[in-house]
Amino acid sequence: MQHYSVAVIPGDGIGPEVMQEGLKVLEAIENIHGGLRFACDQFDWNCNYYLRHGRMMPENGLNILKDYDVILLGSIGAKEVPDHISVWELILPIRRAFQQYVNLRPIKLLRGLESPLRNKGYEDLDFVVVRENTEGEYSNMGGRLHEGTPYELAVQNNVFTRHGIERVVKYAYSLAKRRRKKRVTAATKSNGINHSMPFWDEIVKEIATEHPEIETNVYHIDALSAYFITKPEEFDVVVASNLFGDILTDLGAAIGGGLGLAPSGNINPERIYPSMFEPIHGSAPDIAGKGIANPIAQIWSISLMLEHLQQMEMSQLILQGIEEVLCEGKVRTADLGGNASTIEMGEEITKRILREH
Ligand code: ATP
Ligand code: MG
Numbered sequence: 001m002q003h004y005s006v007a008v009i010p011g012d013g014i015g016p017e018v019m020q021e022g023l024k025v026l027e028a029i030e031n032i033h034g035g036l037r038f039a040c041d042q043f044d045w046n047c048n049y050y051l052r053h054g055r056m057m058p059e060n061g062l063n064i065l066k067d068y069d070v071i072l073l074g075s076i077g078a079k080e081v082p083d084h085i086s087v088w089e090l091i092l093p094i095r096r097a098f099q100q101y102v103n104l105r106p107i108k109l110l111r112g113l114e115s116p117l118r119n120k121g122y123e124d125l126d127f128v129v130v131r132e133n134t135e136g137e138y139s140n141m142g143g144r145l146h147e148g149t150p151y152e153l154a155v156q157n158n159v160f161t162r163h164g165i166e167r168v169v170k171y172a173y174s175l176a177k178r179r180r181k182k183r184v185t186a187a188t189k190s191n192g193i194n195h196s197m198p199f200w201d202e203i204v205k206e207i208a209t210e211h212p213e214i215e216t217n218v219y220h221i222d223a224l225s226a227y228f229i230t231k232p233e234e235f236d237v238v239v240a241s242n243l244f245g246d247i248l249t250d251l252g253a254a255i256g257g258g259l260g261l262a263p264s265g266n267i268n269p270e271r272i273y274p275s276m277f278e279p280i281h282g283s284a285p286d287i288a289g290k291g292i293a294n295p296i297a298q299i300w301s302i303s304l305m306l307e308h309l310q311q312m313e314m315s316q317l318i319l320q321g322i323e324e325v326l327c328e329g330k331v332r333t334a335d336l337g338g339n340a341s342t343i344e345m346g347e348e349i350t351k352r353i354l355r356e357h
Helices: 015-033 047-053 061-065 083-097 162-177 196-209 221-228 244-257 296-308 314-329 342-356
Strands: 001-013 036-042 071-076 102-107 126-132 142-145 153-156 183-188 215-220 237-240 263-267 275-279
Touching: 001 015, 015 036, 015 071, 015 314, 015 342, 036 221, 047 083, 047 263, 061 083, 071 296, 102 244, 162 183, 162 196, 162 237, 183 196, 183 221, 183 244, 196 215, 196 314, 215 221, 221 244, 237 244, 263 296, 275 296, 296 314, 296 342, 314 342
Parallel strands: 001 036, 001 071, 071 275, 126 237, 183 215, 183 237
Antiparallel strands: 102 126, 102 263, 142 153, 263 275
16 A cells, blocks of 8 residues: 655635645545545645735644645735735745655647647647746845936846756756657757756756767747747757746646646655646636636646655546546536536546546
């Protein structure tokens, strides 16, 4: 019997709604496998918790999470609490404390979905973006000067360290080795950002030399964004800095069928600390409480979590279940042009997974 401990943080808005469906799928996996057990503990650390306690999680929150095998997150954010609190006091401390320096975002056009790209004949869209998750453009360094004068200015420093670049690029290559196309594409902008990006390029080149069996391409971020649309079939593993990766993965979510589908993993590759899996989308306050959110991004995040736990077969089974429901086309949430509820969609996928087996 294989036991895993899972810290579940449903969060705010549609987070708890989609998490509920995700957990049904996880239960189905336990039933099918027989030898797998997930001990899930739920934590109500969200914006409501903040309004009651003045903090997003208890003082020893990170210490509590540290001992879990994995963390499953819904989404965080509510209008009563500014983003810089909800994000900076919950998600970022978790990513930082647990050295989740890889943000992994698969971009895959699922069977059964319409997409402008599929109409162009791209059946085989299946790549992954590795986004640097701890440094780069999203540093807290900089400041503003001369406010209220004609000389007013703002400076934001990019921080790139050799250690930080090396570890994420190495991860990209180790991932490419396990994939079919054996290709790494690195995003740069060394013609415009002339200190940090040439540094990034140099390190990519050094690591590329150590992996002659992997093909390496380096594109400027502007061209690369266009290629996501015009030749997405070319990509296998795309590695990018924090900001570039952020933008590329929203674009990737769009070409993969929308935010309601897109999953992500915040990975600690050394497995010293727990990794965290969450949908790319936020708490979507506009549809929260209506029961109409698409739970697929959350369910797919659980499939990613199982892949991380090296339960490949179970991970695949979930993805297959999602695809079969999409192919059948009868049960779809509003974002996919249907009128099914979150619960109907979650239960249909769960049923399908149980039946397929
Ligand atoms: P955040 O700042 O937390 O990222 P946001 O306002 O930028 O939040 P999201 O919460 O990601 O945006 O949502 C953007 C839009 O996409 C929402 O208005 C919502 O209608 C739609 N959306 C997001 N997730 C889903 C989902 N799971 N199902 C259906 N629609 C969704
Ligand atoms: Mg957003």
